Amino acid sequence: MKLLIIEDEQSLLKSIVQYFNQEKFLCETAVSYEDGIRKIEDFQYDCIILDINLPGGSGLQLLKYLRQNKNKDGVIIISARDSLDDRITGLDIGADDYLTKPFHLSELNARVRALIRRKKAEGASILETGVLKVDLSSRTVVSAGQNMPLSKIEYDLLLFLMTNKNRVVSRQAIAEHIYDGPSEQVPSSDFVYSHIKNLKRKLKERGCHEMIQTIYGLGYKLTP
Amino acid sequence: MSKTLQQKNTRYLLIWLPLVLLTGTVLFYLLMSAHAGHMAEEQLELKQENIRNAFLANPDTLPRSIAGEYDLLAGGSVPAGLLHKQRDTTVYYPSNKRWVAFRILTEPYTIRGRNYQLTTYISSKEITHLIIKVFIAEVFVFILLLVAIVIINRKSSGLLWRPFNDTLKKVTDYDIVDNESLALSTETGIREFDQLNQVVATLIGNVNQAYRNQKQFVENASHELQTPLAIIRSKLDLLINTPQLTEETAGLLADITEANDRLSQMNKNLLLLTKIDNHQFPGQTSIDLSGAVEKLLANYQHFYDGELPLVWKSIQTGISVTANASLLEVLLNNLINNAFVHNIPHGYVTVSLSPHALIIENTGHPIAGGTDQLFERFKKGREQSKTTGLGLSLVQRICSIYHYRLVYTHMQNIHRVTWVFSQP
Missing domain, CATH: 1.10.10.10 (Winged helix-like DNA-binding domain superfamily/Winged helix DNA-binding domain)
Structure with missing residues (x-):
């Protein structure tokens, strides 16, 4: 299964990649808005893990772009901002889930797998x-x-x-x-x-x- | 004890003004008496002159004595020492059987070779009466003056100090958390107060700025902390999954994980506190308090499964409160959480909800020192490493937003928090 992780904090990015590699995922990474757009256009992913604060643009903008192009990849937002408004905005634009930093990698893993299950099985599973x-x-x-x-x-x-x-x-x-x-x-x-x-x-x-x-x-x- | 400016002013006036007026009265009396004496002397001398002239003109026909007017005696029995000056005497009036006070003056004369002593009389009764009447009138005038001065002083100082009192009221009502600038007039018509208002307005402006900066700093710091915290957390998640983990390193990792977790909690609480201070929870809805409390208690019993203190509850149904749902959840969570976390083994928690107040009582360790600081940030009742120290200050901030009253009391090892959410 293929993941795209868009996160500008190198150290955190490395942790996430390492964790999901151990879980036998294929991981692509992007560290900026433009980088992310390019990676999205090049491949299809089972799940995209998206940070909101990115150099070059906001993760929410990227998400909007994604959904406007009828891309149905699952998206989980990871953000340091934890307010109900941010959460609702994120989910309104088309995110599938929203996780606040700091999070546990096991929690992120659970969310990613739940999302993939939902997308694949469409119901009973x-x-x-x-x-x-x-x-x-x-x-x-x-x-x-x-x-x-x-x-x-x-x-x-x-x-x-x-x-x-x-x-x-x-x-x-x-x-x-x-x-x-x-x-x-x-x-x-x-x-x-x-x-x-x-x-x-x-x-x-x-x-x-x-x-x-x-x-x-x-x-x-x-x-x- | 401190008194108001007006009371103080009136007191000074009432102490000093009567003294001044009394001195004035005495002085006035002395002056009046002196003037009256002088007047009597002039009258007596005038009479002497008139009678001497009359005697010179008609030495034979002029009566030698008229009671109460004069005595003209050949030779003379008045000792030399009493001559030339006024004396007091009384004359008996047989007609109405009364002694009447007189003022007399005796002068010696030598007329046609013979010595005479002429004593003239004027009644001193009228003068004494006049002095008394004038004196009484004067006392009345002075009392009137005293009252008038005190009243005018009170009125005028009330008017004069009005701008000051306005300023005082505004400054008293000022709450730094609202962060509003004070509208103080700099055209009060009194230069000192204009200056005062200007200085106070500048001061408050600076204080507001400092408060905003500090708030901004806490907010930024908390936001910036989230990322390193997330990094540490992720690294720990990886570390605990490395093979060949020894018990010793596992113990270390467990402690680090726990500390890092507490740090994250604290940071989240700080952020929440800042958000509350920034009024970022505007919406209000009517919330079923009875249901919320029941649910929370059920949740607690659910989570803690058996290791919980005994719970006694008496919760009236159908009680609701209007507030922001998130804030109310935080408030209830913290109050109830506290009762459980700061409990003792085999202790109990009682929760009672009435139409105006929620009372939570729990057993716990006695608190050393005062309870005033309990609501301050990072104040902990005891060495409780598992709490963030921010819970009660969150509760207090929420209460102050909605003007709820929060009362904390403790007796020995029973702690009681009363949250009054509506006026009975």
Whole structure:
């Protein structure tokens, strides 16, 4: 799958590229407005990750140009500006998602994959990892043919870990992902522990031992 | 204790003016008496002259004595020491059986070789009466003067100080957060106040400018911080996924991640605070408070799953408040979050919502020192490394925008926040 990352901050760009390369994505990069336009015209991408503040023009302008040319590539805006207005403007112009800096790469990964899934499957879709099968439209999980009832938080948690499978996901990233209040008010990530514990217990009951590993005090990793 | 300028002025007037008037009265009395004495002397001397002339003209027919007018005595019994000067005496009037006060003057004469002593009389009653009457009139005039001076002084100082009081009121009402310039007249008609207003206006202008600069600085700094924070975060996400991670490095990474996360939170809160100060949350809607509080509490119980303090709630339904939805969410979140975060093991939280106020009470550690600073930025009740120290100041800013009242009290280890969102 092919990604275009338009971001002028070299260091951040490098991180994103490295992360998605590890996820077996093909990554193209652009560091300015003109650069971005050229890359858009040359190829088709499964997803474009777009910064708003770019040298040579705004990411929103670029997005407008893209949509005017009937380009249907998925676009995720990443921006340091976090106001409802910015968000609405971005989504109005035709962005598929909006992520505020600073974000966790695992979160960006989850968003990119969700977007690609939506674009490809057009509705019903099943996510499979090992013995786990998640029906995304009905939000149900089946483990080795057995139904596994989960709470909303546990479902979100499992899906997030599955999307980032074989990777260590930090507690903070999980906390931000599953908390649905104002982003300034994410409570301390301590609460993640008890939900992981519940999820682990339920997985164990269905025969999925050690599927979720605790990585020291850092975070968690799901291996199929 | 401080008194108003007018009270002070009146007090000085009331202390000093009567003193001055009293001295004036005494002086006036002395002068009057002196003048009256002088007048009596002239009258007595005139009488002496008249009677001497009359005696010279008719030495035989002129009566030697008329009671209350004169005595003309050959030889004379008045000692030399009493001659030539006024004396007081009384004369008995048998007709109405009264003693009447007189002023007398005795002069010796030698007429045709014989010695005489002529004593002339004038009644001193009239003069005394006159002095008393004039004196009383004078006291009345002085009292009138005193009252008039005090009243005029009060009135005129009220008028004179009006521009000053206007300025004082405007400066008192001034709120730096609104960042409005003060409209102070520089044509009050009084040069000192013109000057004062000009100086105050300039000062406020400078203060506003400094405040704007500072706000701008915080905003810019917070915005600029987002990118490096994002870089650190992304690098940490990569680092924790490197193979051969030892427990030691993992521990270090966990601490860095946690600190970086707190930094991000703090920065977001600072940005939010700046946005609130910049009035970037204009829209207002009617919000179902009962529902919002219930939902928040449910969320909390959801997230914390079992490790939560006990929650007692009494929430009246159908209570709403008009405000910006985002701001209200921040406010409620912070108030409720505080009650949970600053709790103790096996503690409790009570939440009660009535038509005018939301009261949140929780167990917690006693707070050392005063609670006044609790709402200031970066003030923490205790060593709580997991909080940003900005929550309560956010709450306070939001309350001041909507003129809500926020009362914080604590007794031993029970903390109580009362948020009054409407007037009963």
